[in-house]
Amino acid sequence: MDWEAPADAWYVWVAVAIVSFAMAGIVLGLPTAPPPDADGTANAIEETSGSSYEAASTYGYDADEIKIDGTTIELRNEEGTDRSSLRYEQVVVVNGDDRLERLVYGETFEAEFEDEIDDPHEDAATVFMDRLAAAEEDNSGEWLTASEELTVRQVAVEPNEVRDIHVEATDHQTVDIITDEYTVPRTIDASFSGFGDESTDVHYTVTGTSIVEEEYDGSSSFWSEVADTFSDWVDSARCWLSDCEDETDPEDELNPLYETEREWTHRGTSTQYVHLDYEYRGEDEDVWVGDYPLTVTAEFDGTSCSATLDSSSDDAHLCPLGTDSEERVDELNWIDRDDETEDYHVTLVVV
Numbered sequence: 001m002d003w004e005a006p007a008d009a010w011y012v013w014v015a016v017a018i019v020s021f022a023m024a025g026i027v028l029g030l031p032t033a034p035p036p037d038a039d040g041t042a043n044a045i046e047e048t049s050g051s052s053y054e055a056a057s058t059y060g061y062d063a064d065e066i067k068i069d070g071t072t073i074e075l076r077n078e079e080g081t082d083r084s085s086l087r088y089e090q091v092v093v094v095n096g097d098d099r100l101e102r103l104v105y106g107e108t109f110e111a112e113f114e115d116e117i118d119d120p121h122e123d124a125a126t127v128f129m130d131r132l133a134a135a136e137e138d139n140s141g142e143w144l145t146a147s148e149e150l151t152v153r154q155v156a157v158e159p160n161e162v163r164d165i166h167v168e169a170t171d172h173q174t175v176d177i178i179t180d181e182y183t184v185p186r187t188i189d190a191s192f193s194g195f196g197d198e199s200t201d202v203h204y205t206v207t208g209t210s211i212v213e214e215e216y217d218g219s220s221s222f223w224s225e226v227a228d229t230f231s232d233w234v235d236s237a238r239c240w241l242s243d244c245e246d247e248t249d250p251e252d253e254l255n256p257l258y259e260t261e262r263e264w265t266h267r268g269t270s271t272q273y274v275h276l277d278y279e280y281r282g283e284d285e286d287v288w289v290g291d292y293p294l295t296v297t298a299e300f301d302g303t304s305c306s307a308t309l310d311s312s313s314d315d316a317h318l319c320p321l322g323t324d325s326e327e328r329v330d331e332l333n334w335i336d337r338d339d340e341t342e343d344y345h346v347t348l349v350v351v
Contacts, residue, residue, distance in 0.1 A: 036063040036075030038084035041150060045073070048152040049347035050088045056106070056153040061146065066351045068093050069141040076143075090334040091152070091347040092132055093139040100135055104153045104350045125159050125325040125344065132346065133332055144351050151350045156343040159325045164193045165202070167274075167296050167307060168315035185294060185312065191271040202300040204274050208291055 044059035063075035071086040094100035099112055109128070110117065116124035171187035190204065274296075297306040298318045307316035329335050329344060336345045 034062060035079040036077055036082045037061065038073050038075045038082035041066075041075060042073050042084040042086055044150065045091055045152050045347070045349065046086060046088055048154055049086070049091055051154055054154050054156050056104075056151070059150045059152070060148060061150055062148065063146040065143045066146045066150075067141065067143045068139070068349065068351070075146070089336065089347065091349045092136045092334065093144070093351055094132070094135045094348050095139055095144055095350055097131055097135045100131055100348060101350055103155055104151050104348045106153075109155060109157055123325055125157050126328050128157055129325065129328045129332060129335065129344075132335075132348075136332075136334075147351060152347060154345060154347045156338070156341070156345050158343050165298050165305075165318040166191050166193070166315065167298075167309065167318060169292075169294070169309045169312050172312040184291065185309075188274040188294070188296060188309070189271055190274055190296075190298070200300055202298050205297045205299075206274060207295045207297075208293070 041059065041061050044057060044061075048055045048057045061075065062077070064077040065075070067074045068091065070090050072083065073086065074081055074083045076082070094104060102112055103109065109124075113124045113128060116122040116127045168189045169185055170189050172185045174184070185206075185208065188204075188206065190202075192200070292309060292311050292314075294309045295306055296309060296316070296318065297304060303319060305319040307318045309316055325344070329337060334346065337343070338345060
């Protein structure tokens with residue numbers, strides 16, 4: 001007797017269909033991808049950020065989105081969200097900034113910021129930090145599309161010393177002219193900082209308040225010299241006593257003469273002394289007897305900048321070019337400074 005049912009019996013096909021649907025349900029219920037691994041991502045970042053030297057690494061990870069906020073890392077996909085923390089320091093996600101991304105992928109700081117380094121008006125380290133601050137503001141705490149490969153690089157940047165010329169009124173003398181007493185400047189000290197060891201030619205011009213501008217003819221006669229001097233003083237006093245209301249009057253303001261224009265070559269932090277000879281009696285020379293305030297102008301490398309000295313004990317800074325990077329570091333507490341090398345260190349990430 002044949003107890004086996006024919007293979008094409010309808011109830012056999014129904015049973016097979018039921019089993020198939022059940023198995024499909026089981027398969028559909030299984031997870032299609034593993035949950036994200038935030039701990040592994042955090043560990044990969046810390047292997048680079050915790051290094052005592054410049055380092056870089058790449059880490060493959062599986063997530064749809066990633067968010068880094070301070071020292072907290074979150075990854076998520078359709079299976080859920082995983083969270084971890086960095087133990088050492090904050091990193092900066094630089095997605096969206098082409099120049100910073102190139103640094104992460106291996107470009108040197110010197111090559112990427114060559115223009116800023118060569119520009120005497122720029123502080124390359126501060127420009128770099130400003131871009132970091134903008135990237136951090138844009139990306140911190142934001143869910144970003146995961147690229148499946150995370151690239152980390154620790155970057156070291158040598159600080160730029162701010163270029164500056166410091167001028168100080170030092171040598172002066174008190175003189176009596178007509179009926180008043182004046183403090184006449186004789187020497188101004190000018191010193192450089194931030195220009196390295198290269199020689200730099202600087203042209204100084206000093207302009208002060210006119211008191212007397214006179215000319216001597218070199219006469220050997222004592223009485224002739226006295227007469228000429230008295231006559232010059234009287235002519236000069238006209239403007240001086242009337243507050244120089246006539247703008248066409250040559251005594252209205254001091255025109256810089258050769259004694260007030262000098263050029264020196266600075267090297268490093270050397271100090272130069274700008275001498276303001278204020279009196280040449282008995283010689284065929286223009287004489288400047290000027291008083292404070294003094295306007296000191298420095299011209300170099302196509303740059304011209306000025307400052308004012310208000311008194312014989314005053315000092316001023318000319319051409320403070322750029323922003324001191326130390327001030328920027330204080331504002332951005334996620335940038336470290338190596339006590340030994342004095343370089344700035346920061347860890348950049350492209351997610």
